[in-house]
Amino acid sequence: MPEVLTGAQVLCRVLREKGVDVVFGYPGGAIMPFYHALPEFPELRHVLVRHEQAAAHAADGYARACGRAGVCVATSGPGATNLVTGLATAQMDSSPVVAITGQVPRSMIGRDAFQETDIIGITLPITKHSVLVQDISELAERTREAFDIALEGRPGPVLIDVPKDVQNQKMEWDGGTADGRRVAERNDAFRRSASRPESREEGLRRAVALMASAERPLLMVGHGVILANAYEEVRALAERTGVPVITTLLGISAFSEAHPLHLGMPGMHGEVHVNRAIQHADLIVGIGLRFDDRVTGNTAAFAPRARIVHIDLDPSEIGKNVPAEIAIVGDAREMVVALLQAVKPRRCDAWWEEINGYRRQRSEAYHGGLSPEFILGTIHDVTGGRATIVSDVGQHQMWVAKHYPYRTPNTHITSGGLGTMGFAVPAAIGVQFARPGTPVWAISGDGGFQMNMQEIATMIQEGIPVKMAVFNNGYLGMVRQWQQFFHGRRYSATPIWSPDFVRLAEAYGIAGFRVEHARQAEEAVSRAMKDPGPALVEFMIEQEANVFPMIPPGASLSEPIEGEPASARVG
Numbered sequence: 001m002p003e004v005l006t007g008a009q010v011l012c013r014v015l016r017e018k019g020v021d022v023v024f025g026y027p028g029g030a031i032m033p034f035y036h037a038l039p040e041f042p043e044l045r046h047v048l049v050r051h052e053q054a055a056a057h058a059a060d061g062y063a064r065a066c067g068r069a070g071v072c073v074a075t076s077g078p079g080a081t082n083l084v085t086g087l088a089t090a091q092m093d094s095s096p097v098v099a100i101t102g103q104v105p106r107s108m109i110g111r112d113a114f115q116e117t118d119i120i121g122i123t124l125p126i127t128k129h130s131v132l133v134q135d136i137s138e139l140a141e142r143t144r145e146a147f148d149i150a151l152e153g154r155p156g157p158v159l160i161d162v163p164k165d166v167q168n169q170k171m172e173w174d175g176g177t178a179d180g181r182r183v184a185e186r187n188d189a190f191r192r193s194a195s196r197p198e199s200r201e202e203g204l205r206r207a208v209a210l211m212a213s214a215e216r217p218l219l220m221v222g223h224g225v226i227l228a229n230a231y232e233e234v235r236a237l238a239e240r241t242g243v244p245v246i247t248t249l250l251g252i253s254a255f256s257e258a259h260p261l262h263l264g265m266p267g268m269h270g271e272v273h274v275n276r277a278i279q280h281a282d283l284i285v286g287i288g289l290r291f292d293d294r295v296t297g298n299t300a301a302f303a304p305r306a307r308i309v310h311i312d313l314d315p316s317e318i319g320k321n322v323p324a325e326i327a328i329v330g331d332a333r334e335m336v337v338a339l340l341q342a343v344k345p346r347r348c349d350a351w352w353e354e355i356n357g358y359r360r361q362r363s364e365a366y367h368g369g370l371s372p373e374f375i376l377g378t379i380h381d382v383t384g385g386r387a388t389i390v391s392d393v394g395q396h397q398m399w400v401a402k403h404y405p406y407r408t409p410n411t412h413i414t415s416g417g418l419g420t421m422g423f424a425v426p427a428a429i430g431v432q433f434a435r436p437g438t439p440v441w442a443i444s445g446d447g448g449f450q451m452n453m454q455e456i457a458t459m460i461q462e463g464i465p466v467k468m469a470v471f472n473n474g475y476l477g478m479v480r481q482w483q484q485f486f487h488g489r490r491y492s493a494t495p496i497w498s499p500d501f502v503r504l505a506e507a508y509g510i511a512g513f514r515v516e517h518a519r520q521a522e523e524a525v526s527r528a529m530k531d532p533g534p535a536l537v538e539f540m541i542e543q544e545a546n547v548f549p550m551i552p553p554g555a556s557l558s559e560p561i562e563g564e565p566a567s568a569r570v571g
């Protein structure tokens with residue numbers, strides 16, 4: 001007798017078949033059949049978040065940390081719309097997330113039924129793919145495809161919307177009809193044509209020639225290197241050629257910052273010598289990045305002397321932001337291996353000497369004793385550099401990017417593309433699942449922390465020992481900095497009140513510490529680490545500290561602000 005399964009059971013079977021071990025979600029009317037089936041699948045651990053946005057960020061954090069698809073689940077209507085920010089975040093940063101949403105029954109669709117929302121329409125521009133499953137007969141195939149599409153090629157989020165009656169429909173289970181290969185084949189065909197071998201080979205040949213002849217070459221490394229696991233190959237390429245390596249915000253930790261060939265971060269808050277190197281370079285080999293506007297500043301004035309080689313898996317990225325003279329479409333690792341086989345050893349001593357001449361003393365004026373750099377150094381030292389740092393969005397994010405001494409691949413996780421405040425705390429939950437037994441720190445500002453701090457409850461209920469650092473400056477600091485520099489110091493809507501975070505920790509029953517002086521930092525971080533559960537450390541930092549240097553929005557990389565501008569004193 002063939003087994004008869006409900007749609008909900010089919011969904012769970014496919015999740016299990018895909019090796020899913022954790023699902024972040026929140027129940028509700030239209031997804032109840034799925035939740036009814038879930039207890040029959042003890043391999044699928046469910047984590048009840050406190051807000052669906054957190055489910056999407058947790059799935060995203062999980063995916064970024066282990067490279068497998070992260071799964072989040074929500075009900076129709078408000079549950080589904082609460083996922084939106086998390087999906088857009090995953091889309092911008094190429095993270096493989098599979099979102100499963102309940103939908104009102106098919107007979108009610110289009111009738112403004114209770115909790116009906118067109119989540120396919122809403123998420124169309126912010127997912128790699130989305131699909132409304134119309135019948136149980138296609139449910140297994142669509143679900144498998146969702147995983148294949150999320151992970152295949154350049155990763156991204158996929159949403160499957162499953163009407164409640166489809167979850168309740170029954171079918172004779174024969175393992176499902178297709179195996180998702182159809183989509184993989186289609187994508188392969190697309191990729192094959194986009195990365196025509198002749199043009200790829202020609203591109204590699206020309207890139208090798210340029211790398212041999214350039215006097216001022218740079219390697220610029222992005223998230224694609226982390227996604228492709230190309231650390232060793234990129235290091236080997238740099239070492240063979242002596243070319244300085246720049247890591248973008250999402251490329252941080254793709255190349256050890258202890259390595260003598262590491263130069264730093266480019267762009268809006270990049271070091272002055274890094275941006276000057278870009279402006280003087282005669283060759284930039286970009287690997288797995290999209291030349292985001294936060295990296296380039298005014299694109300018309302970006303790297304005016306450089307010929308650009310752009311290596312990316314996604315052909316639509318090539319030439320999107322900066323014109324590439326040589327486009328190489330392909331996996332970062334494979335392409336770097338191909339370069340490695342052809343480049344001849346060389347050195348760039350004169351170029352290094354020139355760059356070292358650009359270096360300045362750190363211009364960051366910091367008046368208090370408890371500097372962000374000191375705090376981050378303390379977290380690094382106390383954790384023995386083993387921690388994964390998940391940062392939120394704002395000034396502290398830039399301080400983390402600039403000052404945390406990353407040595408280990410893929411230990412820096414942040415929302416780079418969308419810049420989603422509230423990301424760090426829930427994403428850290430997902431990271432902790434992917435890396436059990438290793439320290440995970442969520443580092444937030446007092447603003448972003450208050451956007452998702454409700455997730456402390458999730459950590460407690462699920463026994464997830466994420467450590468949280470809050471950089472409390474009493475402001476939405478990054479916006480306040482812009483107001484100081486560009487709006488005559490009119491601090492409109494940026495002072496922000498916070499609860500007593502130590503008492504908040506107490507209310508949740510977790511360890512909480514406040515650090516007001518540098519001398520208290522090490523003990524607080526150590527005690528947080530020793531506590532077996534989640535812990536929170538609030539750092540009272542200087543209220544009006546700024547991130548320097550800064551390229552004003554729309555300016556070129558040659559126009560950094562390196563200290564308090566005159567306009568800062570106006571008003």
Ligand SMILES: Cc1ncc(C[n+]2csc(CCOP(=O)(O)OP(=O)(O)O)c2C)c(N)n1
Pocket residue numbers: 392393394395396397419420421422444445446447448449471473475476477478479
């Ligand atoms: C969801 C969301 N809303 C608004 C913004 C705009 N924004 C960027 S940085 C920032 C201030 C962040 O303040 P805080 O979390 O206190 O961190 P700080 O900059 O002080 O380190 C704001 C409001 C954003 N990035 N994300």
